Amino acid sequence: MGQPRNNPFQALLGLFMPRRCSACDQALMAFERSICTACLADLPRTRFHDDPANPVERIFHGRVRLEAASAFLRFERGGLVQHMLHRLKYRGDAEVGLELGRRMAEDAMHSPRFAQVNAALAVPLHRRKERQRGYNQSQLLVDGLREVWPLHDLGRGLLRTVRTSTQTKRGRTDRWDNVKAAFEVTGGERLRDAHVLLVDDVVTTGATLEGCARVLQEVPGVRVSVLTCACA
Ligand SMILES: [Zn+2]
Numbered sequence: 001m002g003q004p005r006n007n008p009f010q011a012l013l014g015l016f017m018p019r020r021c022s023a024c025d026q027a028l029m030a031f032e033r034s035i036c037t038a039c040l041a042d043l044p045r046t047r048f049h050d051d052p053a054n055p056v057e058r059i060f061h062g063r064v065r066l067e068a069a070s071a072f073l074r075f076e077r078g079g080l081v082q083h084m085l086h087r088l089k090y091r092g093d094a095e096v097g098l099e100l101g102r103r104m105a106e107d108a109m110h111s112p113r114f115a116q117v118n119a120a121l122a123v124p125l126h127r128r129k130e131r132q133r134g135y136n137q138s139q140l141l142v143d144g145l146r147e148v149w150p151l152h153d154l155g156r157g158l159l160r161t162v163r164t165s166t167q168t169k170r171g172r173t174d175r176w177d178n179v180k181a182a183f184e185v186t187g188g189e190r191l192r193d194a195h196v197l198l199v200d201d202v203v204t205t206g207a208t209l210e211g212c213a214r215v216l217q218e219v220p221g222v223r224v225s226v227l228t229c230a231c232a
Pocket of ligand 1: 023
């Protein structure tokens, strides 16, 4: 995976070039990790975690049964969150993914609604897309999250089998079947009886997360909760 943190060349470069905040581009202090103290204080937290009727929960109502669903931050056009997620997805900034994962964990892990979660799983990218990008941004969030929150690693418990789903001019049911068909469970035995925290970078329509949750729930005893870094 494209994690530059142990790269000796990067470390050497760091001696000469100041590390910069992934949100505001200001130079970081030695103790800061990827996001400066001022930006961390300014992050637009949703504070949704304890609310069973929060807007992320409502996205999934009547579609798929989830134990809990929430998002860490509010996505604002042109804001800090958009900037960081852009760096994570398109600029190879693995460090900001790890840091956001750690902060997501600190934010959500003490909520009673997430207390039962015992394993974490990233929404997969199609293999070809992951190869192009060099990493799966949601897996970086999970890696950071698990540094703080002691959840089992389900590794590649899910596989994305269809690269894109054409969702135009299809009926609702039809479209959902389509999304569900895009995922396949590979880690069936490891998943058995797990309460999975399904992690993605952003939730918008919820179709991808719904597709993942539905196939996971076909494994006996599996329960699913959802946590995303941001919600639109
Ligand atoms: Zn900053």
